[in-house]
Structure formats: C-alpha cells, structure tokens
Amino acid sequence: MSFRSPDAGDRFRFAPKPLADSTLPSNLHRRKLIREGRALLANTAEKIPQYVGNDLSCASCHGGGGSPAATGIVGQDISMLPLVGTAAGLPEWTNRTHRMRDLRQRILGCFLRSMNGGPNAPAGTLPAYDSELIQAMEAYIVWLNKGVPSQVVPYWRNLKHPPDEKKVPIPKINPVRGAKLYLEQCARCHGPGGQGRANLYPPLWGPNSYNDGAGMGRIYTAAAFIRESMPYQNAHTLTNWRDVQDLAGFVNGHDRPSLARKPKDYPKTVPPDEAVYYKRVQQRFGYDQNPMAKKLKLAGLPTDTSALKSEAIPDSLARYGRPLRDSQ
Numbered sequence: 093m094s095f096r097s098p099d100a101g102d103r104f105r106f107a108p109k110p111l112a113d114s115t116l117p118s119n120l121h122r123r124k125l126i127r128e129g130r131a132l133l134a135n136t137a138e139k140i141p142q143y144v145g146n147d148l149s150c151a152s153c154h155g156g157g158g159s160p161a162a163t164g165i166v167g168q169d170i171s172m173l174p175l176v177g178t179a180a181g182l183p184e185w186t187n188r189t190h191r192m193r194d195l196r197q198r199i200l201g202c203f204l205r206s207m208n209g210g211p212n213a214p215a216g217t218l219p220a221y222d223s224e225l226i227q228a229m230e231a232y233i234v235w236l237n238k239g240v241p242s243q244v245v246p247y248w249r250n251l252k253h254p255p256d257e258k259k260v261p262i263p264k265i266n267p268v269r270g271a272k273l274y275l276e277q278c279a280r281c282h283g284p285g286g287q288g289r290a291n292l293y294p295p296l297w298g299p300n301s302y303n304d305g306a307g308m309g310r311i312y313t314a315a316a317f318i319r320e321s322m323p324y325q326n327a328h329t330l331t332n333w334r335d336v337q338d339l340a341g342f343v344n345g346h347d348r349p350s351l352a353r354k355p356k357d358y359p360k361t362v363p364p365d366e367a368v369y370y371k372r373v374q375q376r377f378g379y380d381q382n383p384m385a386k387k388l389k390l391a392g393l394p395t396d397t398s399a400l401k402s403e404a405i406p407d408s409l410a411r412y413g414r415p416l417r418d419s420q
C-alpha cells in the first residue's frame with residue numbers, strides 16, 4: 093500500500109532495477125561514476141566525512157541505508173522518499189532561495205541542510221558544484237530516472253503533506269502527546285534519547301542529526317515522512333494525521349545543529365508556518381523560541397539528547413494542544 097496519489101493510475105510504473113551492466117550505459121567512465129554515486133548516497137558520512145556535519149547518509153531518508161543488504165535500493169524504496177523520477181522534474185523553482193535550481197544545486201542543498209554540511213562540516217565548505225563526487229551523485233540519480241518522461245511528476249514523487257482539513261495549526265500541535273507516541277512507536281529503534289544506534293538507526297535530533305534549516309525540520313514535511321516511511325519496514329501503519337503531526341512536533345521540538353544562513357532563506361516570501369525553527373515564524377505565533385520546544389519544556393521534558401522517561405510525561409496532555417504563547 094502507498095499513500096501517494098491513489099488516483100495516479102499505473103501510467104508510470106515504479107520499477108526498482110538492479111545496478112548491473114545490463115541497466116548501465118555503455119560508457120565505462122559513466123558506469124564508474126554511477127556506481128560511485130550509489131556508494132556515496134548509501135554511506136555518505138563514512139565516505140566523505142569532510143563534507144558531512146552529522147551521522148546521516150542520504151540513505152537515512154532516501155532509503156537503502158540501515159543494513160548493508162539494503163544498499164542496492166538507495167533511492168529506490170518507494171516508501172522512503174525515492175529519487176526515481178527526480179531528475180525529470182528538475183530544474184525547478186524554489187521559494188526558499190527564490191530561484192530555479194538544478195539537480196546539482198538540489199543535491200548541494202541537501203548537503204547544506206539535511207547533512208548539516210557547508211560551514212558546519214569539517215571542510216567548512218560544500219563540495220564544488222563541478223566536483224567528481226557531485227557529478228557521481230548526479231549520474232546515479234539520472235540513471236535512476238531512466239524511463240520516466242521529462243517534466244512529469246510520477247505519483248510517488250513528492251511527499252503527501254497533510255491535506256488542509258487535516259492540518260493542525262502550528263500553535264495547536266501537541267508535542268507532549270507526541271512524546272507519548274514516540275515511546276510507543278519509535279524509541280525501540282531511535283532510542284529514548286533520539287540518538288539511535290550507529291550505522292543502524294539514525295539520530296533524530298541532537299548534534300549528529302539534520303540541522304534546523306532542513307526540510308525534515310518542518311512540521312508538516314516531517315509528519316508526511318513519518319506517515320509515509322516510518323516505522324521502518326512497517327510503513328503505512330501510522331495513518332492518523334493528528335498522530336504524525338504530534339510526533340513531528342515532538343521530534344522537531346528538540347535541539348539540533350543551527351544553520352547560520354536561516355535569516356537569508358525565503359528572501360522574497362515568508363517562511364511557511366511549519367518552519368518552527370525560524371525566528372520569523374516564532375514571532376508570527378507570539379513565541380520567542382521554537383513553540384514545540386517551549387511546550388516540551390513546560391511539561392518538564394528534555395529537548396536535548398537525554399533519555400525520555402515515560403513517568404516524566406504528564407498524565408493530562410490536553411493543555412499542550414493549546415497555543416501556550418510566551419506573550420500570554
């Protein structure tokens with residue numbers, strides 16, 4: 093079962109393919125690049141630590157990490173933000189930087205934010221636009237795209253965000269209720285302190301996770317991902333939109349690395365409500381901090397990497413579904 097557009101039909105079928113000579117182009121240098129690209133997506137922090145400021149790999153969100161046996165499907169797990177058909181949809185417009193971006197710029201954006209790279213990485217900079225490693229990742233993502241028509245959005249591309257009638261307004265998201273759900277649904281893998289286990293379960297917050305300017309740092313995006321992809325290998329069991337939004341509020345109520353350029357994002361528009369780590373959003377809702385963090389603190393729950401204890405969660409949760417603004 094998939095939650096992606098049920099009315100999409102089967103005009104374009106999702107067909108994962110093996111990385112084999114039969115599916116690869118004949119040019120030997122290009123073949124090598126594609127294989128290298130897959131290895132980089134699967135084990136990013138391990139292969140190019142100088143450009144990665146956390147413990148994630150592209151595969152942590154785009155599938156095919158976790159176990160070594162899964163690396164064959166990097167970007168090809170339909171439940172884990174697949175990258176099949178991505179190349180056909182780029183270049184595309186983005187409000188965040190108010191420009192058209194191509195595939196390499198999209199990859200570099202994930203380095204900067206999801207991988208906490210650029211100024212926060214050991215190298216202190218992003219990989220060069222024209223570097224062999226960016227070309228390798230590009231070559232792999234272009235190979236994944238083979239067979240998908242250009243400028244068509246296949247039904248599995250793009251997360252399905254909560255529809256308007258299911259969207260919980262940001263001040264009403266209840267991260268304390270999310271804490272309870274987290275212990276029930278997520279902690280067995282990601283741990284009571286959200287730190288997971290090295291090379292197996294990626295950290296969800298703290299210094300080794302995605303930074304506060306990443307797509308996953310937004311509430312509705314994270315909710316959509318959780319509903320679509322988690323619990324790992326048991327996806328599509330958490331179908332309730334309220335539950336996944338509260339879970340996303342809990343995860344994104346935590347401390348994580350800071351992206352210094354955040355004030356420069358959305359130069360011509362305003363950051364969306366779901367971008368709770370952004371000052372402009374916090375002020376819009378009457379807070380002087382991340383509203384999710386504020387509620388966790390009011391409930392006496394940690395926002396750092398210390399372990400969440402079930403006995404610390406208040407019995408009465410309803411209060412935390414109200415705004416509880418700083419200014420009130």
Ligand code: HEC
Pocket residue numbers: 148151152153154155156157158159162172274277278279280281282292293294295296301302308317318322323324325330339343
């Ligand atoms: C059975 C173990 C398991 C459970 C349960 C589980 N996850 Fe995951 N999660 C994973 C694995 C494994 C990955 C990385 C997948 C990969 O590398 O291919 C992941 C990736 C993630 C990511 C993206 C990477 C990151 O570190 O930010 C998020 C967010 C996430 N999980 C949230 C959750 C939430 C919220 C729940 C509870 C609803 C949950 N997970 C339940 C195993 C699990």
Ligand code: HEC
Pocket residue numbers: 133136148149150151152153154173174175177178179181198199202203206207229233249250251302306307308313317
């Ligand atoms: C913390 C999770 C996370 C990590 C790690 C991550 N990404 Fe992403 N990526 C996302 C999210 C979320 C989106 C947006 C998906 C959506 O809205 O449908 C995305 C989108 C993309 C897209 C555009 C997909 C499309 O079809 O439009 C590309 C390309 C991409 N990521 C590449 C990468 C690469 C390369 C890496 C590693 C350098 C990486 N990502 C690491 C979360 C992540």
